[in-house]
Amino acid sequence: MWLKSIVTGELKVNCYLLGCPETRQALVIDPGGQGTRILEILRENDFTLKTVVNTHGHFDHIGGNSTLIEATKAELLVHRADLAIMMAAHEHAAMFGCRQIEPSPEPTRFLEDGEEIRLGTIRLEVIHLPGHSPGGICLLADGRLFSGDSLFAGSIGRTDLPSGDQYALMTGLRDRLMTLPDETIVYPGHGPETTIGQERRNNPFLRTII
Secondary structure (H helix, E strand, O other), X not given: OEEEEXXXXXXXXXXXXXXXXXXXXXXXXXXXXXXXXXXXXXXXXXXXEEEEEOOOOOHHHHOOHHHHHHHHOOEEEEEHHHHHHHHOHHHHHHHOOOOOXXXXXXXXXXXXXXXXXXXXXXXXXXEEOOOOOOOOEEEEEOOEEEEEOOEEOOEEOOOOOOOOXXXXXXXHHHHHHOOOOOOOXXXXXXOOOEEHHHHHHHOHHHOOOO
């Protein structure tokens, strides 16, 4: 798997670009902005964008959707439970004083817990993990976890935003993520990468559930 990350948007979202070396097809996770730059990187590396996935519908993770979809006609995937949040991105952005956001196109289809996203030789398992938002998901692929805003290095996702649910988040972290092998690399929606083992041992927010 070819993998590159760039920081995008006003709230510094980690956007991940994944590519299959055999088919030269690419998938983008959470384009928070800089859609033109993302397209340039894909072209420079001879990849064709086929799929855009939002781990959730908050405005800071979807700001580049419009540019990417309009330029490539790629499919746009998100969990159904976050559609309303995605479509109300302007209102959510205004709460943070952010107004320069392009509305997202509507999703091509909705993701379900346990399904597999296929891109050439790449297989991504969808893990529905609500709490930060109702439709928050993580993506698991070959020892790599793209955790969205559920799990960070030394922290966890906020649950004080509209539709947040602390109990659901903590339950999901315990039952879905802390069961993964220690060596699983975690690529979060913000901040540096980490591992499940490191968070199991050192994350203060997880001490009450493991």
